[in-house]
Amino acid sequence: MTQTTLTNKFKWQRAVLKVGSALVSPDGHGCSVKYLSAIVNFIMVSIAQGKEVIVVSSGSIAAARNSIKTGHKATIAEKQAMAAIGQTKMMANWALLFSSHSHPRPHGENKAVECAQILVTVEDFADRKRFVNIKNTLEQLLINHAIPIVNENDTVAVEEIKVGDNDNLAAHTAIAVQADCLIICTDVDGLFTANPRVSPNAKLIQSVSKIDEQTMALAGGAGSAVGTGGMITKLQAAQKCTQSGIQTLLVNGTQGSSFEALAQGYCSGTLFLPSATRKRAKQDWLTHTSKVKGKLIVDNGAANALTLTGASLLAAGLSKIEGLFVAGDSIEIWHENELCAKGLVNYSSTELVRILGCKSDQIKQILGYSASEAVVHRDNLVIVNRS
Secondary structure: OOOOOOOOEOOOOEEEEEEOHHHHOOOOOOOOOOOHHHHHHHHHHHHHOOOEEEEEEOOHHHHOOOOOOOOOOOOHHHHHHHHHHHHHHHHHHHHHHHHOOEEEOOOOOEEEOOEEEEEEOHHHHHOHHHHHHHHHHHHHHHHOOOEEEEEEOOOOOOHHHOOOOHHHHHHHHHHHOOOOEEEEEEOOOOOEOOOOOOOOOOOEOOEEOOOOHHHHOOOOOOOOOOOOOOHHHHHHHHHHHHOOOOEEEEEEOOOHHHHHHHHOOEOOOEEEOOOOOOOOHHHHHHHHOOOEEEEEEEOHHHHHHHHHHOOOEOHHHEEEEEOOOOOOOEEEEEEOOEEEEEEEOOOOHHHHHHHOOOOHHHHHHHHOOOOOOOOEOHHHEEEOOOO
């Protein structure tokens, strides 16, 4: 591990802790406790300090790689079969590790720590109702002192409904539960000025205040032979979270010293500082997770009202409708080929075509009813950063 002075002091109350395949299954075949024991100990120390931890764990496919016969390259169906078998192995491994710990109860008795399996796809996060259900379930598990273990549902997910990597899944989870910290545990020390595996002069970057194109350029390919995400997905996850006011840490999960530092409130790897204040949960969902169903093109007046004064979008400011959608769907708002905002629309695309450019008091006369004076209300709208 790179020797660094622990100067990155941080505070947190609720964290999402992402554990990569290289830590769950170091050799790519079956589960191991080699690195997970230190992680579990850190989680229990944190809980004893009154903090809350949600785990996002990779490794289900690697855990069952020897259980399914494949050719030179496994097919999607074969990988999904591996995931079906490996998920039980992975959860059993986590349950075994936590079973040696207990929670003190109000009347003095102890209760063994229980793990809870949460399997999701990107569709679950994109749909507002399912997103809220995920959040509520995780909240109840934390209230009842169970350890949520989140993973992508690889047994049913195909390319178009996959998050694609558990780094971004962890970011979506952190946003959903309004965590104040995302900790990504991997098999490298953090973000470096160059690839440390090939460049002896590479230096660890201890703190990043803004993730820009220059920062993204530091990401290389996938470093682990068993994982699906490289540094680029970790930076993408960090960017999602820091833009939502969530600090993100990248630490070496193969080193026990990383967790000793974390328990003391220090980051031994790279600390990505929040680039914005904490937003409301609905705004975070609209920005990073919701599945866009259509576009609304607006005129100059509407664009200025939205971005400069925080107004709702009215029918009078609409210039064009693109796509097919229904009331309640997530849409994008554009002006002169530039994305301005995202929001939840109060009318269907067919209805909006009829009230395009009309004043709000004309909607009932045209449609026969008025669901709202606003096409998109400001409470269901988030301005996209155009800097």
